[in-house]
Amino acid sequence: MNISVIGGGHGCYAAAIELAEKGHSVRLWRRDSAALEKLQGLGHLVVRDFRGERQLSLGQPGNALTLTADLAQAVADAQLLVIALPSTSHEALASELAPLLRDGQVVFLPPGTFGSMVFAQAMAKVGNRSQVAFAETGTLPYLARKHGDNQVVISGYATRLPTGVFPSRLSESAFAVLREAYPSVEPIEDALSGALMNAGPIIHPPLILMNAGPLEHFETWDIHNEGTVPSIRRVTNALDAERIAVREALGYGAPHFPLADHYATDGDEWMYGRGAHGKLTDSGDWREDIDLQKHRYMLEDTRLGLSFLVSVGRWASVPTPVAQGLLSLATVVSGIDLYAQGRTLENLGLDQLSRSEMAQCLNQGL
Numbered sequence: 001m002n003i004s005v006i007g008g009g010h011g012c013y014a015a016a017i018e019l020a021e022k023g024h025s026v027r028l029w030r031r032d033s034a035a036l037e038k039l040q041g042l043g044h045l046v047v048r049d050f051r052g053e054r055q056l057s058l059g060q061p062g063n064a065l066t067l068t069a070d071l072a073q074a075v076a077d078a079q080l081l082v083i084a085l086p087s088t089s090h091e092a093l094a095s096e097l098a099p100l101l102r103d104g105q106v107v108f109l110p111p112g113t114f115g116s117m118v119f120a121q122a123m124a125k126v127g128n129r130s131q132v133a134f135a136e137t138g139t140l141p142y143l144a145r146k147h148g149d150n151q152v153v154i155s156g157y158a159t160r161l162p163t164g165v166f167p168s169r170l171s172e173s174a175f176a177v178l179r180e181a182y183p184s185v186e187p188i189e190d191a192l193s194g195a196l197m198n199a200g201p202i203i204h205p206p207l208i209l210m211n212a213g214p215l216e217h218f219e220t221w222d223i224h225n226e227g228t229v230p231s232i233r234r235v236t237n238a239l240d241a242e243r244i245a246v247r248e249a250l251g252y253g254a255p256h257f258p259l260a261d262h263y264a265t266d267g268d269e270w271m272y273g274r275g276a277h278g279k280l281t282d283s284g285d286w287r288e289d290i291d292l293q294k295h296r297y298m299l300e301d302t303r304l305g306l307s308f309l310v311s312v313g314r315w316a317s318v319p320t321p322v323a324q325g326l327l328s329l330a331t332v333v334s335g336i337d338l339y340a341q342g343r344t345l346e347n348l349g350l351d352q353l354s355r356s357e358m359a360q361c362l363n364q365g366l
Contacts, residue, residue: 001025001180004078006071006093008032011084011110013152014144017047017056019082019181020065027066028058029074035149036069042150049154075100080108080177084140086300087113087343094122103130106177112136113304113343114195116166121348124366133174137163138197138257139271141182145285155283159273161185162257164194167365190362193252196312199271201305202243202259204297205326206235208290212333215290222287224280233263235322242320243309249316250355292333302330307342315345 001024005016008030020026030036039045044055045065058065068074075081075097083093087109094115101107101123109115116134123132143156161184165171168190178185188194207223210232214221221227237260244256261270263277270276280286292298306327313320331338345351353361 001079001177002077003027003080003082003181004029004074006074006081006083006097007085007089008035009085010144010146010152011140011142012082013045013146014047014140014142014154015082015084016065017045017152018142018154018157020056022181023064024181026064027068027074027078029068029071031069033069036067038149040067044150046151047154048151049157071096072100075102075105078105080106080181082108082110082181083115084110084142086296087111087115087304088296088300090115090118091122094119095125098122098126098128101128101130101132103132104173105130106133106135106174108178108182109134109136110140110161111138111198111200112191112195113198113201113300113308114192114348116191116194117348117350118343120166120366131170133170134166134191135163135174135178135185136166136191136194137161137185138194139199141184143272143276143280143283145283153283153285155285156272156276156279158182158271159184160257160269160271162188162194162197162255162271164188164191164197166191166362168363169365189252192250192312192358192362193247195308196243196247196250196252197257198305199257199259199262200297200301201309202236202240203262204301205306205330206232206239208292208295208297208302209326209329209333210235212292215292220287220289222281222284223290224277224286228277235326239322239326242313242318242323246309246313246316246318246320249318250312293335298330298334302327303334303336303338303341304343306330307339307344310339311342311344311346311351315351 003024004027016028141158144154163185165174211227240259
């Protein structure tokens, strides 16, 4: 299958490597042409995971993995586009992709923060009526970190990816494509259900805000290791209960993939399978310098993700006091009006829809 990976982040490199190793024809697009040229000059990517370390050649004709700085070229013959980027990139990228997408393509946003709506609205704005399926899931398929210009460490692979499609009427054809690349995808109701599986806004805002002291005191701090303590876990569980309450109020069924399963040693398997939290902390790759004004945990998971949860809760008449409290506190810490800048139903122009109108939109599209 022809797959294009859009972007040069941790998840993008991991996706390009895994999908090429599975035998797909993969094209990696990066906006940063200088970084792309440097990678082209190095001639290979180096990956280290549970199978050890190995190299993957790139850039030569006939190779499974090639590079391009031309977005139109990346899109042209792709059956699947994987956009494993922070959702902060969606608006700018959506406007560039909007005129290029064509019938039958599947765009995968892992995770999406309801980015499916952002991309669909961008297509509508430029008058592109192609039948494109946007799919979003609850997390990246990889626990991954880049090391240098051409090296990536993958600490874990997702074993379950609950995924919704917009518009949901295209779900059957979209999953036929998605399963070729990611057999771990699990179909759920629609893209809003997929957006409400996003784990980032549940795990990261409590960890950064309740670890603000050590984050600003020490040069580096691992919020997932020594930063994950019982009091923070209680807040995380309460926040996740609000997410699940919103899902249930909208009629979405179990499994809801509660974040508590990520830490558990028994019960239902979470998205990364058993022992993922230990793999994450053992790697040391998440011991980092987190700037509370600039880091994606604030600008993506809190500003976009947490505001989205609050806005959907308001629309569904479900109280979300923990989410609202964290968002209010983060607004003071960051100095940014996070809800005003958030990915809310208000900012997407959807807050005046009735339940039936929303259901119609999610199924049929714009």
